[in-house]
Amino acid sequence: DAGVIQSPRHEVTEMGQEVTLRCKPISGHDYLFWYRQTMMRGLELLIYFNNNVPIDDSGMPEDRFSAKMPNASFSTLKIQPSEPRDSAVYFCASSSGTGTEKLFFGSGTQLSVL
């Protein structure tokens, strides 16, 4: 398995633009997590899914953020409209959830909002 795959690796956009981040979890993993990493706040859980269903989105900072998981092999995190304070590294992670909570992280998307 290629591991968790995220795209794009880097995204530079202007304030007000829509940003869509993509994630393909490891095949067979039932849990998918979106994290945001900044120097000030560390790794913050934004939302997670179990079997494609959103379980906890309390970490989503504002209504500008939304996440979907239309099927077991694909998830998106969308920011609309984007703001400079959204600049961060966004990680997607997956886990099997079958007695182990080990997270497998993707390579992350470095987002810069100018």
Add this chain to the structure above:
Amino acid sequence: GENVEQHPSTLSVQEGDSAVIKCTYSDSASNYFPWYKQELGKRPQLIIDIRSNVGEKKDQRIAVTLNKTAKHFSLHITETQPEDSAVYFCAASDSGAGSYQLTFGKGTKLSVIP
């Protein structure tokens, strides 16, 4: 919700010396405590974890100890090597609640000086 405090935020040691990173957690229901290592520009990766029914776990040069009464756990790295230089994150979760939601500490940047 859970709150995880991690200290120190930065740590420099001479190659060959030991390094200790400490974390405290707030939720007494937490029962799973992993440690992740993140090299510069890379994704976080699990290096060791411990469950609340165990007081200590070792894997070669790394070990984790857990004190449930005091609600703190520590990572110990012996005989440090330059390749140990990275940011280390502790985390906690209450897997018994079925949430598989990890709360991370803010990280410790470890520098091993050759």
